[in-house]
Every structure is written in C-alpha cells, then in structure tokens.
Amino acid sequence: MNRCLACHGTYYDQPGWRRLLMIEQLSQICQTCESKLVLISGRRCIKCSRSLDQLSQTYRKGEQCLDCWRWDQQGEILEKNLSIYEYNAFLKEWLATFKFRGDAIIASFFTNKLANMYEKHFQGYVPVPMPLSNERLLARGFNQSSLLMKGWADAIDSLVRTEGEKQSKKNRKQRIRQFKQNPFSFKSESDVKGKNMVLIDDIYTTGTTVRQAARVLQEHGATKVASLTIAR
Amino acid sequence: MKLSPQIESLAQFLAGKRLLLSEIPFQQDVITEALAQNVIEKVSGLHENGNSLKCKRCGNQDRSLFGVHHCARCEQDCSYCRHCLQLGKISSCQQLYSWSGPPTSHGNLQDTLKWQGELSPGQKQASKSVIQAIIDQTELLVWAVCGAGKTEVLFHGLERAFATGKRVLIATPRTDVVKELYPRIQASFTQVSITALYGGSKIRHSNAQLVLATTHQTMRFYKAFDVVIVDEVDAFPFSYDESLQYAVDHAKKPIATTILLSATPSAQLVKKRSLNIVKIPKRYHGFPLPVPRFQWIGNWKKQVKKSQLPPKIHHWIQTYFAKKKLLLLFVPSVSTLATISQILIKNSIEHASVHAADPNRHEAVQAFRRKNISLMVTTTILERGVTFPGVQVAVLGSEDDVFTEAALVQISGRVGRKKETPTGDIVFFHYGVTKAMRAAQAHIEQMNREGGFS
Numbered sequence: 177m178n179r180c181l182a183c184h185g186t187y188y189d190q191p192g193w194r195r196l197l198m199i200e201q202l203s204q205i206c207q208t209c210e211s212k213l214v215l216i217s218g219r220r221c222i223k224c225s226r227s228l229d230q231l232s233q234t235y236r237k238g239e240q241c242l243d244c245w246r247w248d249q250q251g252e253i254l255e256k257n258l259s260i261y262e263y264n265a266f267l268k269e270w271l272a273t274f275k276f277r278g279d280a281i282i283a284s285f286f287t288n289k290l291a292n293m294y295e296k297h298f299q300g301y302v303p304v305p306m307p308l309s310n311e312r313l314l315a316r317g318f319n320q321s322s323l324l325m326k327g328w329a330d331a332i333d334s335l336v337r338t339e340g341e342k343q344s345k346k347n348r349k350q351r352i353r354q355f356k357q358n359p360f361s362f363k364s365e366s367d368v369k370g371k372n373m374v375l376i377d378d379i380y381t382t383g384t385t386v387r388q389a390a391r392v393l394q395e396h397g398a399t400k401v402a403s404l405t406i407a408r
Numbered sequence: 409m410k411l412s413p414q415i416e417s418l419a420q421f422l423a424g425k426r427l428l429l430s431e432i433p434f435q436q437d438v439i440t441e442a443l444a445q446n447v448i449e450k451v452s453g454l455h456e457n458g459n460s461l462k463c464k465r466c467g468n469q470d471r472s473l474f475g476v477h478h479c480a481r482c483e484q485d486c487s488y489c490r491h492c493l494q495l496g497k498i499s500s501c502q503q504l505y506s507w508s509g510p511p512t513s514h515g516n517l518q519d520t521l522k523w524q525g526e527l528s529p530g531q532k533q534a535s536k537s538v539i540q541a542i543i544d545q546t547e548l549l550v551w552a553v554c555g556a557g558k559t560e561v562l563f564h565g566l567e568r569a570f571a572t573g574k575r576v577l578i579a580t581p582r583t584d585v586v587k588e589l590y591p592r593i594q595a596s597f598t599q600v601s602i603t604a605l606y607g608g609s610k611i612r613h614s615n616a617q618l619v620l621a622t623t624h625q626t627m628r629f630y631k632a633f634d635v636v637i638v639d640e641v642d643a644f645p646f647s648y649d650e651s652l653q654y655a656v657d658h659a660k661k662p663i664a665t666t667i668l669l670s671a672t673p674s675a676q677l678v679k680k681r682s683l684n685i686v687k688i689p690k691r692y693h694g695f696p697l698p699v700p701r702f703q704w705i706g707n708w709k710k711q712v713k714k715s716q717l718p719p720k721i722h723h724w725i726q727t728y729f730a731k732k733k734l735l736l737l738f739v740p741s742v743s744t745l746a747t748i749s750q751i752l753i754k755n756s757i758e759h760a761s762v763h764a765a766d767p768n769r770h771e772a773v774q775a776f777r778r779k780n781i782s783l784m785v786t787t788t789i790l791e792r793g794v795t796f797p798g799v800q801v802a803v804l805g806s807e808d809d810v811f812t813e814a815a816l817v818q819i820s821g822r823v824g825r826k827k828e829t830p831t832g833d834i835v836f837f838h839y840g841v842t843k844a845m846r847a848a849q850a851h852i853e854q855m856n857r858e859g860g861f862s
Contacts, residue, residue: 184490277493277494279475280477317477317497318479
C-alpha cells in the first residue's frame with residue numbers, strides 16, 4: 177500500500193512487469209490524482225510550450241502565442257521555454273502546497289521528469305536554479321528550484337535575487353511593466369561566458385521572471401538562455 | 409506579579425492556544441519578555457525519538473505523512489508534518505508557544521437561552537443527562553437516531569455552562585456541519601460570543617466563549633475548554649479517528665466535560681467503560697424510522713458497462729417521477745457516478761450529480777432543495793447532515809464496501825425527516841446482501857422497538 181503524495185489517500189499500484197523490473201519507477205501518486213495531471217501535447221507555441229489547441233485564435237500568431245510574439249517585438253532574449261504539464265486547477269493547487277505551504281517533498285515527484293526533459297532537450301546546457309531573496313528563503317526554508325534539481329544537477333547559483341515582492345500577488349500588467357526593474361543581479365564569482373544556460377523553475381506564467389534572469393546571464397556573456405519548468 | 413499591558417494583551421490572544429511564532433502577531437521583544445517572566449511556554453513542534461516522529465499539534469505519527477528537506481533556517485535536514493500542513497508548517501526547528509501565566513476567564517452569563525421550542529420526551533431526557541454531565545464534568549454519549557433533533561438537546565446544557573462561566577467547544581469533522589450549526593446556535597444564544605472556525609473561514613483565532621470548529625481548527629487550541637462537544641463522531645472520512653481525538657484531548661482542560669453525539673456510534677465507543685450513554689430512539693416528530701427494503705438487481709456493473717440502466721432502478725425512478733417525488737440515488741464511487749450520469753442523459757432523465765470534490769456541489773444541492781431538479785445522484789457525501797422534505801432514497805450497489813452499517817443507517821435516515829412527510833421509500837439495490845446491509849436494517853428495527861413501535 178502506498179500513500180499518495182498529492183491527496184494523502186492510500187492506494188495500490190497497478191501491478192506490471194515494468195514496475196517489477198524497476199524499468200518504471202514507483203508512481204508516488206494515486207491513479208485519480210495522476211489522471212488530473214495533463215501533459216502538454218498537440219500543437220504548442222514553438223517558443224514557450226503553451227498549448228495552442230486550447231488557445232483562441234485571437235491569442236495566436238501563427239505557430240506562436242500572442243505573448244511570445246510580443247516579446248519578439250521587444251527583442252527576444254529567451255531562446256525557448258519547455259514545460260511538462262498544463263497549469264490546470266489541480267496542478268495550481270498542488271504547486272501552491274509545495275511552494276507556499278512548504279510541502280518540500282512534492283519536488284521528488286517532478287525531479288525525474290525534469291531530468292528526462294533536460295537529457296532530451298538541453299544537452300550541454302548548464303542548469304541554473306531561480307534564486308529567492310534571502311528573506312524569502314528564510315521564510316520558506318528552501319528554494320523550490322534547487323529542490324527540483326536534486327539528484328540530477330548541482331544547483332549552483334549564478335544569480336542573486338534582491339527584490340522580494342511576490343510575483344504571484346501581481347497581475348499580468350504589473351508583472352510585464354516591471355520588467356525594466358530587474359530584481360536579479362549576477363553573482364560575482366560565477367562564470368557563464370560562452371555557455372548555454374537553462375533556468376529551472378516551477379511555473380512559467382507570463383515569462384517575465386525568466387526573461388529578467390536571462391537578461392542578467394546574457395549581459396554576463398551567456399550564449400543562449402532557455403528555461404525548463406513543470407507547468408505552463 | 410503585575411503584567412505589563414503588552415503582555416496582558418498577549419495573554420488575551422494566546423490563552424487557550426498553542427501556536428507557531430509566525431501565528432502570533434506580537435513583536436519579538438514582547439515574546440522574549442514573556443518567556444523571561446515564565447508566562448509563556450514553548451515546546452518543539454515535532455517530538456523526535458530515535459527513528460520515530462510525532463507532531464505535537466495534530467498527533468500524527470505516520471512516517472508516510474512526514475517530509476524532510478535541507479532547511480535554510482536551521483541549515484540541516486529538517487523534518488516537517490504533512491498532516492496538518494494547512495495550519496502552517498511545523499518543522500523540527502520550530503516551536504509551539506502556549507500561555508502558562510494566570511488564567512483568563514469568561515464571565516458568568518445568566519439566562520442566555522433565547523430558544524423557546526418544545527423538546528420531545530426523548531430529547532428532554534437526553535437534555536437532562538447533558539446538564540448533569542456538564543455539572544459533574546463527565547463523559548457522555550448522546551446516541552440519537554437520525555432526525556431526533558440532537559442540537560436542541562444541547563441547548564439547556566449550554567445555558568448552564570455559560571451561567572457558570574464555562575468555555576465550550578463544539579467540534580465536528582465536517583465543515584458543512586459547522587456552517588449549518590453556527591446560525592442556529594447564534595440565534596439561540598444572542599448574548600454569548602460565538603465564533604465558527606473552518607478551513608476557508610476568515611477568522612483564525614478566537615477568544616469566544618463558544619467556539620464551533622472543524623477537526624483541523626481544533627488543533628490550534630490547548631487546554632482551553634471546560635466543555636467539549638463532538639458532533640458526528642463517526643462521520644466519514646474521519647470517524648472518531650486519532651487526530652480528532654488528539655485535537656479534542658488537547659483542546660480541553662485537564663478536567664472537563666466531554667459530550668459525544670452520534671446516530672451510529674462504533675461498537676468500540678459504545679463499549680468504553682467511562683462513558684455514560686443516553687439514547688433517543690425516536691424521532692422528534694414521533695414517527696418510526698423508515699426501514700430499508702432490499703432489491704436484488706443482479707450484476708449491475710456489467711449492465712452499466714454496456715450503458716444500460718438496471719431495469720429495476722429505471723422502474724423505481726419512473727414510478728416516483730410519476731408521483732412528482734424528490735429522489736436521491738446513492739452510488740458507491742465517483743467513477744460510477746460519472747457513468748450513471750451519462751446513462752441517465754442518454755435516457756433523457758433529467759438529474760443532477762454531486763461528489764466531494766465537485767466545485768458546484770452547493771449549487772446543485774440548492775437546486776435540488778428548491779425542487780428545480782427531481783433526481784439527485786450522489787456519492788456518500790450526502791449521507792448525513794442534509795434534510796430534503798419528502799425525499800425517496802435508493803442505493804445502487806449497496807453491497808459495496810463504502811456502504812458500511814453506519815453509512816447505510818445514515819442514508820436511510822434521510823427519509824421522512826419532516827413532520828409533514830414522515831414516511832418514504834428506502835431501497836438497497838444490490839448484487840448480494842452483505843452483513844452491513846443486514847446490520848443496518850437490524851439497527852433501525854431495534855431503534856424502532858426501543859422507541860415503542862413494534
């Protein structure tokens with residue numbers, strides 16, 4: 177009997193050879209919760225992974241979503257973003273439990289999945305965790321990005337976050353407008369010159385945060401900067 | 409010792425609670441001073457003993473409900489409790505603070521009861537036992553059949569408690585029950601300060617003399633109450649489980665009255681030796697409880713798989729639709745609920761469906777109550793705490809494990825709750841009679857016998 181990492185209910189794993197031979201890892205969450213996680217599939221924005229099938233025509237520009245098209249007009253700095261799951265009500269609640277309630281071990285469900293994506297799409301890139309401000313780190317007790325990298329990458333900080341206001345408390349306009357006031361700065365001892373970097377985070381919402389971080393890395397000599405997140 | 413005004417207000421806030429530092433809205437220097445004066449006490453939030461862990465707030469000891477991570481605060485691997493996470497995270501490096509200075513008190517309020525209703529003979533007897541338990545500070549189980557009117561049984565006891573300055577907690581596993589009880593109790597005791605605490609309510613802390621709270625919200629209290637009343641002690645999914653018991657045991661003062669309310673107490677609880685029991689075997693309106701009948705429907709899962717409604721169920725629905733009755737159909741699982749709903753749509757049978765995780769649950773129940781919809785298909789979520797006048801009830805697949813004796817008694821208890829419509833149909837449609845079904849039927853018949861019906 178297992179305990180579901182999401183709903184805390186108990187359940188039994190579906191028996192199967194793959195599990196028995198350890199080809200497939202143990203499930204960690206029950207079938208009901210598993211069914212609520214939706215992998216991004218079908219046509220997606222070539223830039224940010226957003227599912228285009230679910231987006232109305234007015235928010236699309238060819239193979240891109242309107243947001244990414246707008247970023248292009250401003251002079252794009254992010255190479256691309258890849259995400260695994262759709263940011264639906266279930267995942268929203270679960271990631272809030274992870275980050276805001278501090279349920280750190282939820283990260284363990286995603287680490288392997290992120291590692292696989294990294295192997296497949298970001299060979300040769302240096303993974304970088306999104307930093308937290310010091311106060312936030314002390315309040316939360318952990319950095320969620322570093323936890324998401326556990327077991328497959330060394331979470332070496334190249335960035336420092338100075339400003340601490342919560343992104344999730346602002347609306348879209350506020351977030352995009354404050355793009356100019358960059359909360360990130362470069363960690364002096366790091367070296368990113370000529371390297372390709374991939375930022376690891378839990379959610380890509382408007383894409384403002386990753387681009388702010390990407391800009392700092394580029395200003396310090398990084399060649400390409402991309403991002404990899406759980407949800408989009 | 410004279411306390412400074414700041415510490416005095418800290419006492420007002422903290423007395424009767426056990427909280428994390430982050431929940432206490434006072435400056436660090438006030439807390440430090442209070443610690444120095446020995447008027448507050450701190451204990452570590454998690455009790456670690458070799459390999460075992462216990463959460464001091466919720467009593468969780470299940471390894472699979474603890475997490476661990478490298479903590480930026482204490483800079484080591486730090487465990488935390490996942491069971492009561494929604495109340496604010498408790499980690500190994502966190503402490504719980506409680507007031508240990510002079511006790512704060514509530515005044516004696518005389519003649520607080522504004523309710524003027526009449527108690528049935530059964531209620532009257534139970535009411536006397538409640539008053540006695542409050543005076544003697546003992547433990548009492550009020551075993552009242554569904555529709556006996558449990559809440560009114562508490563009223564005179566509560567009045568007595570307030571008259572002697574006692575502080576009272578009404579705890580229940582279900583948010584719905586808190587929300588339903590709150591306005592009724594408020595209307596009956598207008599002079600008493602009353603607060604309702606449940607997940608999602610704006611209020612988090614309360615010094616009220618009467619507190620209504622869910623299991624989780626009860627966990628913030630510590631040695632606070634002279635009288636603790638636990639409603640629906642057997643309600644799914646908590647039953648009188650360890651965490652509610654732990655929460656209640658910590659929320660009450662070392663010497664206190666405990667009153668348990670249930671229509672379907674577990675055998676284990678009934679056997680408890682220190683417990684006095686008073687039974688109300690008769691409904692307040694004086695009519696007997698409707699007794700469930702059994703109807704075999706064969707392998708209904710197979711029929712449902714083929715998108716067919718079992719003919720007997722179809723017939724049952726049509727019969728009562730013709731009589732313009734409200735129908736409640738219980739099914740064993742959320743997945744059955746979805747398939748049955750599709751089959752009903754295919755047969756153009758208008759209905760609504762609800763389950764626990766359904767965001768539109770309350771709207772659907774309201775529509776049913778207003779008779780905008782005649783058929784409601786539901787999981788066990790509606791097994792208790794709801795009254796629909798004139799409803800007829802059926803259970804599909806009553807042989808399923810989720811339909812325990814208690815669940816089936818509660819489900820049967822939805823029928824005939826109103827004086828105007830004291831009877832109605834209750835059918836268990838099954839593919840094999842279970843022990844639980846027989847026990848539920850026997851339970852109801854026994855209560856009717858004790859109520860003087862034969």
